[in-house]
Amino acid sequence: MKITDVQERRVSIASDIENAYISFAGMDVSILAITTDTIVDGQPVVGYGFNSNGRYAPSGLLQHRFLPRLMEADPTSLVDTSGSNLDPFRIWQTLMRNEKPGGHGERSVAVGVIDMAIWDIVAKVEEKPLATLLAERFGDGTPDESVPVYAAGGYYYPDSDLSTLQAEMRSYLDAGYTETKMKIGGLPLDKDLRRVEAALEVGGSGDRLAVDANGRFDLETGLAYAHGLSPYGLRWYEEAGDPLDYDLQRVLAENYAEPMATGENLFSHQDVRNLLRYGGIRPDRDILQMDPVLSYGLVEYMRMLDELRLRGISPRVCIPHGGHQFALNIAAGLKLGGNESYPRVFAPFGGFADSTPIENGRVRTSEHPGIGFEDKADLMELFRTELS
Numbered sequence: 001m002k003i004t005d006v007q008e009r010r011v012s013i014a015s016d017i018e019n020a021y022i023s024f025a026g027m028d029v030s031i032l033a034i035t036t037d038t039i040v041d042g043q044p045v046v047g048y049g050f051n052s053n054g055r056y057a058p059s060g061l062l063q064h065r066f067l068p069r070l071m072e073a074d075p076t077s078l079v080d081t082s083g084s085n086l087d088p089f090r091i092w093q094t095l096m097r098n099e100k101p102g103g104h105g106e107r108s109v110a111v112g113v114i115d116m117a118i119w120d121i122v123a124k125v126e127e128k129p130l131a132t133l134l135a136e137r138f139g140d141g142t143p144d145e146s147v148p149v150y151a152a153g154g155y156y157y158p159d160s161d162l163s164t165l166q167a168e169m170r171s172y173l174d175a176g177y178t179e180t181k182m183k184i185g186g187l188p189l190d191k192d193l194r195r196v197e198a199a200l201e202v203g204g205s206g207d208r209l210a211v212d213a214n215g216r217f218d219l220e221t222g223l224a225y226a227h228g229l230s231p232y233g234l235r236w237y238e239e240a241g242d243p244l245d246y247d248l249q250r251v252l253a254e255n256y257a258e259p260m261a262t263g264e265n266l267f268s269h270q271d272v273r274n275l276l277r278y279g280g281i282r283p284d285r286d287i288l289q290m291d292p293v294l295s296y297g298l299v300e301y302m303r304m305l306d307e308l309r310l311r312g313i314s315p316r317v318c319i320p321h322g323g324h325q326f327a328l329n330i331a332a333g334l335k336l337g338g339n340e341s342y343p344r345v346f347a348p349f350g351g352f353a354d355s356t357p358i359e360n361g362r363v364r365t366s367e368h369p370g371i372g373f374e375d376k377a378d379l380m381e382l383f384r385t386e387l388s
């Protein structure tokens with residue numbers, strides 16, 4: 001089996017939303033198609049990838065470093081022992097040759113885009129949904145039938161007020177979600193608490209609403225928010241401080257009894273190891289949100305799960321960032337705790353297959369072989385038009 005072609009493009013996902021740290025006015029994404037010479041149903045198998053969201057398109061890294069490494073490698077070094085399918089672990093070694101350790105920057109995003117497309121191919125060659133392939137190869141044989149998902153939104157919009165926030169949250173509940181998430185940290189504490197209260201008027205109990213500060217706070221502000229949020233009993237308080245400030249996370253956890261979440265900006269298993277060593281994570285309630293695409297792909301994500309296992313922590317504490325079908329397959333196949341969803345933002349990358357509606361806060365994975373992109377018309381249309 002051989003890779004015969006790769007195509008990468010940068011596409012815009014610009015919007016007028018802001019979180020506490022960034023505006024998405026210039027946000028873009030790399031999309032990737034990898035074509036092989038393996039024929040299934042009369043067509044060459046093609047795998048697709050994209051880089052989740054929140055980090056910019058790593059087109060330069062892909063075009064100048066990682067895709068040439070893939071295409072210049074001896075094809076026999078990229079396949080499994082049968083020779084008839086790609087081997088994501090061998091491909092990872094090829095991509096990372098001559099890369100120094102540490103400084104995980106954004107090369108992890110570029111490698112993650114390739115890794116997504118490779119797993120799409122591997123499952124398509126086996127003619128199985130990726131969730132099934134992962135459960136069979138690495139799990140207990142069968143994937144979870146459905147995965148809990150929550151609606152992430154509640155961004156800061158230019159002319160939004162409390163009633164637009166409430167209408168947004170209501171639309172998620174009407175669409176079948178039972179849990180939602182909104183942004184905090186973009187306004188002073190008293191104004192943010194009014195937003196939280198407005199969302200709670202719609203969503204009901206606090207344990208169905210999470211809040212996300214996107215790493216904005218220093219310790220003092222993080223503690224003030226912890227104190228202000230505590231009475232609501234929220235689902236979780238996310239990324240209060242800088243993602244790599246493990247001691248800040250530890251001190252906050254000592255001062256906030258309810259669940260906290262972090263991890264979407266940790267891009268390596270070494271960073272996760274340090275979070276587990278020093279971040280005061282409480283496995284009975286806290287949530288880890290590493291995104292397999294931003295962080296060197298599923299190959300590295302499995303190393304992160306190993307770090308958890310070594311410490312007796314269940315993968316059920318993981319609810320990946322990103323709201324994409326790749327993480328959904330991983331959540332079902334490796335039995336994580338859930339997955340994010342973006343019903344309104346980052347289209348057409350947010351959301352799941354057309355055939356799998358959200359029901360009672362859960363979603364099934366597509367029956368289509370691979371990641372299931374062929375079961376999501378808007379995304380497939382973009383891949384087909386941009387990558388031909």
Ligand SMILES: O=C([O-])CC(=O)C(=O)O
Nearest residue numbers: 019054152212214321322
């Ligand atoms: O606003 C963002 O960058 C996305 C984010 O934090 C999330 O989905 O948790």
Ligand SMILES: [Mg+2]
Nearest residue numbers: 212238239264
């Ligand atoms: Mg977040």
